[in-house]
Amino acid sequence: MSDGLKESTMIQLSHAADALLDRCLACCNERHAPQSFGSFFQHAVAQALGCIDRYRGCYANPGAGQPDVIAGDTGFEVKTHMGVSIELTGNYAAIRSQYARFRLIFLRTDLRPFQLGVLEVPATVPRRINLGATVAEGLTVDADLEMQLGNELSATLEAVGTDWSDAQSPDQAREVLQHLLRR
Amino acid sequence: MAKVVLGKDNPVFPGTLTDLQDADFIIILGPNGSGKTSLLSPFRKPGSMGRVYGLDADHRAEELTSSTQYQSLAFIASQALMEKVQNLRDAIALASNSPRVQQESTVLQLCVRQLESSGGPQSDEPPILRQLQRTYLDLDARCGGIRRTTETYNALGRKLASACGRHWNGFEPRPDLAVSLEASLVPAFAGVRGFQECAVSLQRLIGFARDTDTFGSPAQRLRSAHEQLARAVDELCTRYRLTSAGGCPAVVSQLEHQKQVTQELIDAKDRLSACRRAALKYLAGISQESRAPCPVCEQDMHVSQVLTRLSEQGQHEGSGADQETAGLRALIVEIDRSLHLLQSRSADHARCLQNALEHSEKSKQILQSVLSRLTPADGWDPWFCDALADLRVEIERWLVAHSDATTAEAERQFGQIATLAGGIDDEGQLRERRLRNDHEPLLRDFDQFQRLGCLLRARHELNAVVYRLDVGRHEADLRRRQQLARWTQLIARMAEERRVQAETDRSQALDTPEAQGAFQRLVTRFEEVDPWLAGLRYDGSEDGRKNPYLRSVDPGESVLKLSEGQTVVVNLGAALTVAGVLARAGSGVPWVVLDEPTNALDQTSSNAVAEYLGSVTMRELPCQIFVSTFDEGFAIRLRERATRAGRTVRLVRLNYHERGGIPSERRLRIAGIETYPPQHP
Numbered sequence: 098m099s100d101g102l103k104e105s106t107m108i109q110l111s112h113a114a115d116a117l118l119d120r121c122l123a124c125c126n127e128r129h130a131p132q133s134f135g136s137f138f139q140h141a142v143a144q145a146l147g148c149i150d151r152y153r154g155c156y157a158n159p160g161a162g163q164p165d166v167i168a169g170d171t172g173f174e175v176k177t178h179m180g181v182s183i184e185l186t187g188n189y190a191a192i193r194s195q196y197a198r199f200r201l202i203f204l205r206t207d208l209r210p211f212q213l214g215v216l217e218v219p220a221t222v223p224r225r226i227n228l229g230a231t232v233a234e235g236l237t238v239d240a241d242l243e244m245q246l247g248n249e250l251s252a253t254l255e256a257v258g259t260d261w262s263d264a265q266s267p268d269q270a271r272e273v274l275q276h277l278l279r280r
Numbered sequence: 281m282a283k284v285v286l287g288k289d290n291p292v293f294p295g296t297l298t299d300l301q302d303a304d305f306i307i308i309l310g311p312n313g314s315g316k317t318s319l320l321s322p323f324r325k326p327g328s329m330g331r332v333y334g335l336d337a338d339h340r341a342e343e344l345t346s347s348t349q350y351q352s353l354a355f356i357a358s359q360a361l362m363e364k365v366q367n368l369r370d371a372i373a374l375a376s377n378s379p380r381v382q383q384e385s386t387v388l389q390l391c392v393r394q395l396e397s398s399g400g401p402q403s404d405e406p407p408i409l410r411q412l413q414r415t416y417l418d419l420d421a422r423c424g425g426i427r428r429t430t431e432t433y434n435a436l437g438r439k440l441a442s443a444c445g446r447h448w449n450g451f452e453p454r455p456d457l458a459v460s461l462e463a464s465l466v467p468a469f470a471g472v473r474g475f476q477e478c479a480v481s482l483q484r485l486i487g488f489a490r491d492t493d494t495f496g497s498p499a500q501r502l503r504s505a506h507e508q509l510a511r512a513v514d515e516l517c518t519r520y521r522l523t524s525a526g527g528c529p530a531v532v533s534q535l536e537h538q539k540q541v542t543q544e545l546i547d548a549k550d551r552l553s554a555c556r557r558a559a560l561k562y563l564a565g566i567s568q569e570s571r572a573p574c575p576v577c578e579q580d581m582h583v584s585q586v587l588t589r590l591s592e593q594g595q596h597e598g599s600g601a602d603q604e605t606a607g608l609r610a611l612i613v614e615i616d617r618s619l620h621l622l623q624s625r626s627a628d629h630a631r632c633l634q635n636a637l638e639h640s641e642k643s644k645q646i647l648q649s650v651l652s653r654l655t656p657a658d659g660w661d662p663w664f665c666d667a668l669a670d671l672r673v674e675i676e677r678w679l680v681a682h683s684d685a686t687t688a689e690a691e692r693q694f695g696q697i698a699t700l701a702g703g704i705d706d707e708g709q710l711r712e713r714r715l716r717n718d719h720e721p722l723l724r725d726f727d728q729f730q731r732l733g734c735l736l737r738a739r740h741e742l743n744a745v746v747y748r749l750d751v752g753r754h755e756a757d758l759r760r761r762q763q764l765a766r767w768t769q770l771i772a773r774m775a776e777e778r779r780v781q782a783e784t785d786r787s788q789a790l791d792t793p794e795a796q797g798a799f800q801r802l803v804t805r806f807e808e809v810d811p812w813l814a815g816l817r818y819d820g821s822e823d824g825r826k827n828p829y830l831r832s833v834d835p836g837e838s839v840l841k842l843s844e845g846q847t848v849v850v851n852l853g854a855a856l857t858v859a860g861v862l863a864r865a866g867s868g869v870p871w872v873v874l875d876e877p878t879n880a881l882d883q884t885s886s887n888a889v890a891e892y893l894g895s896v897t898m899r900e901l902p903c904q905i906f907v908s909t910f911d912e913g914f915a916i917r918l919r920e921r922a923t924r925a926g927r928t929v930r931l932v933r934l935n936y937h938e939r940g941g942i943p944s945e946r947r948l949r950i951a952g953i954e955t956y957p958p959q960h961p
Contacts, residue, residue, distance in 0.1 A: 113739045115413075116742070230751040259424070277426075
């Protein structure tokens with residue numbers, strides 16, 4: 098790619114997982130709570146990350162000023178976003194500086210099928226990150242995690258199915274995840 | 281307007297027509313092919329065909345054609361004058377150019393619709409994908425509470441296979457095979473074999489015994505009736521000193537006999553009393569001294585003695601005999617009561633006996649029926665077969681022992697048989713319940729297993745669809761769609777502007793009393809040439825379909841049928857009306873150009889048009905008028921009429937331009953320019 102851009106490797110989840118995400122988003126919209134879809138997704142991502150050996154034992158952190166998911170020295174920011182670029186405003190720099198590694202896990206909800214991507218957030222947090230077909234030169238795609246997370250997230254969502262997508266609240270959805278995926 | 285400079289694409293280039301600012305009526309006269317229309321073409325289509333200039337306040341040349349808004353309205357070609365019209369609305373609309381603008385609006389709207397209907401780039405998503413996703417979600421919703429994984433499915437499969445004594449291969453690697461094997465793992469119901477077949481018979485047997493207990497034992501009732509009857513017989517025998525030999529019928533017979541004897545005794549006593557009364561009456565009538573046999577001892581004695589004795593006896597019997605008779609009558613009543621009691625007891629006994637016989641017969645029928653149905657078959661549960669064998673033995677024994685009337689012993693043994701059957705039934709139901717309790721979880725597992733199997737298959741099919749969104753292409757498409765939307769919006773706005781402009785042009789030209797009056801004044805000038813044409817009137821109302829905007833004075837003539845010459849005159853009137861309105865409104869119409877207005881007109885009409893056009897005053901049409909014509913007579917009449925109307929006329933005479941096809945040889949040839957000042961009366 099030219100102009101300081103390089104190709105993104107955003108991936109799709111399985112069609113089944115995509116259908117469940119779509120249904121979940123529709124349910125959130127029906128309840129006039131579209132913003133709660135982000136929480137649904139965060140719980141699912143935390144569950145899926147926990148299935149990857151490297152991040153086993155990771156936990157979701159609902160508190161402000163912390164990444165959404167923490168796994169040792171790695172912090173994860175989980176975003177659902179409509180659009181090509183996202184503004185990283187607020188205290189991202191402060192949050193980022195507390196972790197050796199920091200990943201932005203995002204789901205493009207304006208595209209069908211949804212597109213999942215994992216970007217390494219550099220030490221100097223850019224104000225705006227492109228989530229499109231191209232990423233800026235300074236950013237790196239974590240393609241391995243992207244692929245692993247895509248597989249695990251698909252398997253996780255498929256395992257809980259509509260019990261998760263039709264849950265009345267993110268808390269209920271998290272309980273479904275914990276109940277059905279208890280090993 | 282000061283000059284016309286021809287452009288390089290003009291057929292008569294090069295050429296210039298200058299110093300026009302001093303004239304307000306310019307007549308271009310020349311034969312066909314001399315370049316009149318070409319000379320005037322910069323008025324209609326400025327650019328490479330040429331440009332028109334005026335003078336600004338400092339007498340510097342200033343291009344006018346680039347700023348003239350209504351230049352198309354100001355150029356009136358002969359062809360436009362010949363357009364067919366039916367009324368003033370047509371004519372003025374034509375002159376105001378609103379149909380063209382409206383047409384442009386329509387075309388633009390059509391473009392918008394086509395652009396919108398095109399809907400941008402088509403998605404290459406396979407249509408089956410959405411359908412499979414819907415199916416998958418429906419099936420998933422039926423698996424609530426289950427972990428939808430292959431592991432869960434296989435675990436259930438293994439469990440069910442174990443219960444069925446089969447082998448389970450698992451979902452992978454052949455999902456279709458796994459699903460097809462599901463049906464073979466349905467848990468078969470393992471109840472007490474044979475129990476259900478015999479359950480009805482057992483229940484019938486138990487029910488009959490239970491009814492017997494509930495409504496009382498017929499045998500007991502018979503025995504009770506028998507005892508009551510015997511007690512009654514014994515009691516009566518004692519009371520009446522009867523012999524009990526012969527049973528109840530003999531006792532009844534004896535009682536009836538005793539009753540008959542007693543009745544006869546009473547009758548005898550009654551007869552004796554009657555005799556005595558007769559004897560007394562007889563003896564009272566004979567001599568008491570005479571002798572007569574005593575009616576009692578038959579000794580011969582005196583009548584008086586007999587009377588005395590009879591009287592004494594009668595008195596004695598009068599008290600004692602009545603008591604005896606009353607005792608005898610009471611005895612009869614008692615005997616009747618005893619007979620009634622005995623008959624009642626006897627009837628009870630007979631009824632109980634009949635009942636007992638019927639019950640015995642029914643018991644036999646039931647036992648025989650049950651015996652025939654409780655025959656074990658191959659494959660029946662061994663426990664159940666053994667239990668049935670015991671029951672059958674007892675039934676057969678009963679049938680042999682109690683073939684005749686019922687007895688309490690028969691009933692007791694029947695009750696033992698029913699108890700035995702009840703025990704078998706209870707035990708069978710208990711065993712069935714235990715088995716069902718074991719079977720139900722398997723059925724639930726199988727239900728989940730099947731649902732999960734269908735879900736996994738649907739999911740497998742869904743995930744096998746090959747479709748990956750090309751994000752780069754999608755984003756490019758998105759940009760194109762956005763651009764298309766902007767264009768569509770722009771075109772829609774242009775269409776709307778034209779629609780509004782057409783409406784405005786039409787209303788400005790048509791709906792003003794000024795325009796209507798101007799037109800009226802113009803057509804009245806044809807009084808001498810064409811009285812019918814001069815009689816046309818503008819009808820401003822719009823209250824009916826047949827109400828034209830231009831009508832004849834003849835009220836019955838609603839639609840105009842104009843000749844070509846009349847059409848030209850009406851269109852010319854309309855065009856000059858529109859141009860006049862626009863010029864007076866300061867809309868930037870500095871000139872009106874008429875290219876060959878007398879085409880298709882005969883001499884008379886041509887003269888009329890010259891008269892008509894030349895008479896248009898500066899007040900009526902406050903701008904320069906350009907008229908091109910090949911007709912010198914028309915030009916002269918026009919010039920004379922225009923100067924009389926107070927206009928300065930310039931007559932430009934053209935010769936044939938040079939031909940030859942070589943651009944450098946083409947040019948405008950002006951033969952002469954003459955200027956005629958206005959003639960003021």
